Amino acid sequence: MHGENYPKVYLYRRIVKAKLFIDENFAGDIDLDHIADEAFFSKFHFIRLFKNTYAKTPHQYLTVVRIERSKLLLKDNKPIAEICYAVGFDSISSFTGLFKRLTGQTPSAYQQLQKKIREEIKTTPLKHIPNCFAEMKGWTQNSNFEEVH
Amino acid sequence: MITRLNHVSIFVLNQDSAYDFYVNKLGFKVHTDAPMGPGMRWLTVCPPEQPELELSLMSIDAGMMFTKESAEAMRKLVSAGTFGFGVFECNDLLATYEELKAKGVEFTKPPKQEFYGFEALFKDDSGNWFSLGQKAK
Numbered sequence: 523m524h525g526e527n528y529p530k531v532y533l534y535r536r537i538v539k540a541k542l543f544i545d546e547n548f549a550g551d552i553d554l555d556h557i558a559d560e561a562f563f564s565k566f567h568f569i570r571l572f573k574n575t576y577a578k579t580p581h582q583y584l585t586v587v588r589i590e591r592s593k594l595l596l597k598d599n600k601p602i603a604e605i606c607y608a609v610g611f612d613s614i615s616s617f618t619g620l621f622k623r624l625t626g627q628t629p630s631a632y633q634q635l636q637k638k639i640r641e642e643i644k645t646t647p648l649k650h651i652p653n654c655f656a657e658m659k660g661w662t663q664n665s666n667f668e669e670v671h
Numbered sequence: 672m673i674t675r676l677n678h679v680s681i682f683v684l685n686q687d688s689a690y691d692f693y694v695n696k697l698g699f700k701v702h703t704d705a706p707m708g709p710g711m712r713w714l715t716v717c718p719p720e721q722p723e724l725e726l727s728l729m730s731i732d733a734g735m736m737f738t739k740e741s742a743e744a745m746r747k748l749v750s751a752g753t754f755g756f757g758v759f760e761c762n763d764l765l766a767t768y769e770e771l772k773a774k775g776v777e778f779t780k781p782p783k784q785e786f787y788g789f790e791a792l793f794k795d796d797s798g799n800w801f802s803l804g805q806k807a808k
Contacts, residue, residue: 531765538769575766647705651713652678655727658736661707 536561537575540568544580548587549610554580584610589624592617596633597640605629678715680727681756682749684797686714689728692796696774699726718759752779752798764789764805 540561544552557580558568572580588609595605603614611617621629642649648656656662683689693699699716702725707713710732715725731746733739748754761767764782768791772778779800780792789805 531769534765534769538766538773541766541770542773575763577762643703643705647707647713650703650705655678655680655713655729659707659711659713660735661711661713 533571534575536563537571540572540580541576541583544584544587548584548591549608551610552584557584585620586624589621592621592629593625593632596629597636599633599637602629602633675723677723678725678727679757680729681795681799682731682745682754682797683728683795683799684731684746684749686712686728686730688796690714690716692776693726693728696771696776750798752794752800755800755802758802758804760804760806762806764791764803767803 540557540563543557543560554565554569558565561568563571569579572578572583576583578586588611592605592609595608596602600608602618606614606617609617611620618629621627621632625632627635648661651661653662681689690701690704693716694701699718700722702715702717702722703713704715705713712730714728716728717724717726731737731742731749733742737745768778768782771793776793778791778793780790782789782791788807791803792800793803794800
């Protein structure tokens with residue numbers, strides 16, 4: 523089995539198309555029927571094939587994509603309520619609950635931690651770089667990284 | 672005693688372009704992105720399920736690591752596809768192959784069943800090549 527001639531290439535391309543559709547449209551009000559339609563599958567068949575390929579149902583994958591995108595927005599210090607709706611959740615409590623279940627911390631705690639890391643990278647970036655690399659790059663000779671920013 | 676690997680270096684021709692490749696195409700997560708002075712940047716990314724393994728996307732610049740001549744030689748070697756920096760793994764090779772192709776990743780070998788496993792080969796934006804194998808189910 524190799525190249526473009528593997529069995530059921532058309533099935534894989536449709537499943538991948540559905541996954542990419544979720545990746546691009548996660549913030550909107552999409553539902554399984556809509557995603558299955560995009561891939562030209564029946565809902566049951568679609569869920570089964572998607573789970574076989576990605577070890578998650580389409581709904582589980584959609585949740586993961588939304589949570590991962592919310593992490594990027596939390597790093598940018600956006601307000602939590604704004605992030606919740608921006609990534610496609612319709613309630614702050616469900617967003618917070620899912621975020622905590624998937625990451626082990628609340629959105630607020632995650633945001634605070636990222637803020638701390640960001641400040642640390644700004645003022646003392648060498649804490650985040652193995653010393654051998656920092657020395658090879660000549661960075662240990664410059665101690666005032668705040669001027670860089 | 673050595674217990675694990677936590678950093679590995681991948682030499683790239685351009686860190687901005689490498690960021691786009693590894694993060695936006697391969698789906699890796701940014702671990703550290705620290706400006707270190709004019710034209711200098713410490714950039715590491717991780718595969719989605721290995722947040723503790725940092726792949727350092729290293730620029731090739733004359734300085735303490737490279738002389739002007741060795742930097743030029745290294746850039747030529749990288750863009751010629753000399754280096755294979757590692758083997759990545761995925762749950763479903765055919766699905767991953769279709770997705771990465773749709774995102775513009777160049778494969779030098781499509782998925783093929785070899786005696787050692789099911790494998791494809793792809794290149795990054797600098798020319799480095801990688802094996803991509805399917806995890807045994």
